[in-house]
Amino acid sequence: MTVxxxxxxxxxxxxxxxxxxxxxxxxxxxxxVSPREKVARYVLLVFVLLITIGPxxxxxxxxxxxxxxxxxxxxPRLLPSQPTFDHYKAVADTIPVWDYARNSLVVAVxxxxxxxxxxxxxxxxxxxxxxxxxxxxxxxxxxxLVLPGEVTIISQYVTVREFGLANTLFxxxxxxxxxxxxxxLMYNAFRSLPIEVDQAAIVDGANxxxxxxxxxxxxxxxxxxxxxxxxxxxxxxxxxWPLIVLTDPDKYTLTVxxxxxxxxxxxxxxxxxxGTMIAFIPIVIVFATLQRFFFKGVEEGAVKx
Amino acid sequence: xxxxxxFTPWVLVIPALTWxxxxxxxxxxxxxxxxxxxxxxxxxxxxxxxxxxxxxxHDEQLRWALLNSVIYMVVCLPFLTIIPxxxxxxxEKKLPGITxxxxxxxxxxxxxxxxxxxxxxxxxxxxxxxNGLAEKLxxxxxxxxxxxxxxxxxxxxxSLTIWKGLGYYMIIYLAALGNVGRELHEAAAVDGANxxxxxxxxxxxxxxxxxxxxxxxxxxxxxxxxxxxxxxxGGKGGPGGRDNSVVMLIQQYSQGFxxxxxxxxxxxIVLFFVTVVPMLVLARLNRRGAEA
Numbered sequence: 001m002t003v004x005x006x007x008x009x010x011x012x013x014x015x016x017x018x019x020x021x022x023x024x025x026x027x028x029x030x031x032x033v034s035p036r037e038k039v040a041r042y043v044l045l046v047f048v049l050l051i052t053i054g055p056x057x058x059x060x061x062x063x064x065x066x067x068x069x070x071x072x073x074x075x076p077r078l079l080p081s082q083p084t085f086d087h088y089k090a091v092a093d094t095i096p097v098w099d100y101a102r103n104s105l106v107v108a109v110x111x112x113x114x115x116x117x118x119x120x121x122x123x124x125x126x127x128x129x130x131x132x133x134x135x136x137x138x139x140x141x142x143x144x145l146v147l148p149g150e151v152t153i154i155s156q157y158v159t160v161r162e163f164g165l166a167n168t169l170f171x172x173x174x175x176x177x178x179x180x181x182x183x184x185l186m187y188n189a190f191r192s193l194p195i196e197v198d199q200a201a202i203v204d205g206a207n208x209x210x211x212x213x214x215x216x217x218x219x220x221x222x223x224x225x226x227x228x229x230x231x232x233x234x235x236x237x238x239x240x241w242p243l244i245v246l247t248d249p250d251k252y253t254l255t256v257x258x259x260x261x262x263x264x265x266x267x268x269x270x271x272x273x274x275g276t277m278i279a280f281i282p283i284v285i286v287f288a289t290l291q292r293f294f295f296k297g298v299e300e301g302a303v304k305x
Numbered sequence: 306x307x308x309x310x311x312f313t314p315w316v317l318v319i320p321a322l323t324w325x326x327x328x329x330x331x332x333x334x335x336x337x338x339x340x341x342x343x344x345x346x347x348x349x350x351x352x353x354x355x356x357x358x359x360x361x362x363h364d365e366q367l368r369w370a371l372l373n374s375v376i377y378m379v380v381c382l383p384f385l386t387i388i389p390x391x392x393x394x395x396x397e398k399k400l401p402g403i404t405x406x407x408x409x410x411x412x413x414x415x416x417x418x419x420x421x422x423x424x425x426x427x428x429x430x431x432x433x434x435x436n437g438l439a440e441k442l443x444x445x446x447x448x449x450x451x452x453x454x455x456x457x458x459x460x461x462x463x464s465l466t467i468w469k470g471l472g473y474y475m476i477i478y479l480a481a482l483g484n485v486g487r488e489l490h491e492a493a494a495v496d497g498a499n500x501x502x503x504x505x506x507x508x509x510x511x512x513x514x515x516x517x518x519x520x521x522x523x524x525x526x527x528x529x530x531x532x533x534x535x536x537x538x539g540g541k542g543g544p545g546g547r548d549n550s551v552v553m554l555i556q557q558y559s560q561g562f563x564x565x566x567x568x569x570x571x572x573x574i575v576l577f578f579v580t581v582v583p584m585l586v587l588a589r590l591n592r593r594g595a596e597a
Binding site for chain 1: 309311313314315317318320321322324325327328329330331332333335336339344346348392395396398400404406407408409410411412413415416417418419420421423424425426427428430432434437438468471472476479480525528529531532535536539540552555556559560566569570573574576577580581584
């Protein structure tokens, strides 16, 4: 059978970052960067880095500063003089923060699973299979894109309540489990496969399921990872929807729990800082681990929409 | 010609289609139905005709919310269309370590709005980093009330949205820059055009379509703002509730015994029309530009 190359993998492998490039002296090449420009670029990069990462570092530092340490000093100190993890323990004594983290994780896993399965099945069918009503189905998915989620959030809550799922984690996860945008992303990814591959498989006697599992899926791994990453981040970070669905503090997700923490115990910035870090660090680790798939997916065009 | 049983495609499509019908299409219709009732968050409610829409006309908080939304959009638009493009140009060249910088610049996007709003709440506190530094430098004599003054609070939330959005739009521009012909740049460089001229005459026209798409995204998300304003104002919507957004009002009416899902649905319809306007305007702009 034809070997399908992974479109997630760029054809031309870019040079590994970190390998020293030999500068060809004397040539006015467009790709060579003059030493002066290089310095200027790095200065700018570091400047932007301070602006984007600085606030997170400041929060991390606050969370680690000892209770006896003055966090309000006029001259800000980034490094704690009495570093301690006490506030992380104190957060857990104040609110059930580890339960909240587990709740967030449960919702995120349900949403990722639902989207990866549901969106790739539908995306495959709409792009690779012929059937009556295909155009109509595609049109329906496209039509929902103009509708901001907040517009229907109230009646979505009514629907979830009718199912008896108000104030449950499953009710939080359910509506987001197959996103229209993800179906369209998968549709787009499957569509870029050459049709000849399908025809060859049909000649070989492969049915629709086999073509989906053995030809379709392996060649859209890049887009699937983008869908999965975004579904995870979206579910983990979501605030408005769980805030509406959940009323019982035991069932809060991390974002709702953090707001609860800051509303009730706002007198100690160190405590809130520790709480925000508990919500922030996992998502950064997830993203840092998977970022190469994400940026590959960007090159593949999965973000352009 | 078909190569599968007639129902196979439907088996694959039906889960997604069910979700679309139950959680997208039906709620859109139901929003309109609900807006003619006084449905309660815990159930029940009766038909009240146009009463909710009459209330909308006299709702002073809604007027503030709409004004805030327009200010939000107008301030966000220039910053978020231009700075991310400059950042994309900055991270486009594959220098050693550039992946690290790209990832780092994207970090605020990945973090929850709740997390970053709580971080900024601490930085903008009366005794926080910004006020402390400004006092130390002698720029101000007393702390600026970033979180308790109506306009400063709005401005703080806007800056937070801009800061959080930079990486997101940078990545979209980065994908678009890949399609701008390198030959054009090289030719212009040979002709002696400096970096600034190449940026203005080649890069910007090359990403024009993306710029319009991004403007739509910025406008719509500015009009939908919720978490930043909610957290920075401690859930209260600022002094006298004058720093609410439309979505914050929707959320307020969605809860408790005082809640009114009927009125919240009427507000949702307002939100829909408010977000459709910039989409139509910018889409039209795009078409006109394509014809010219």
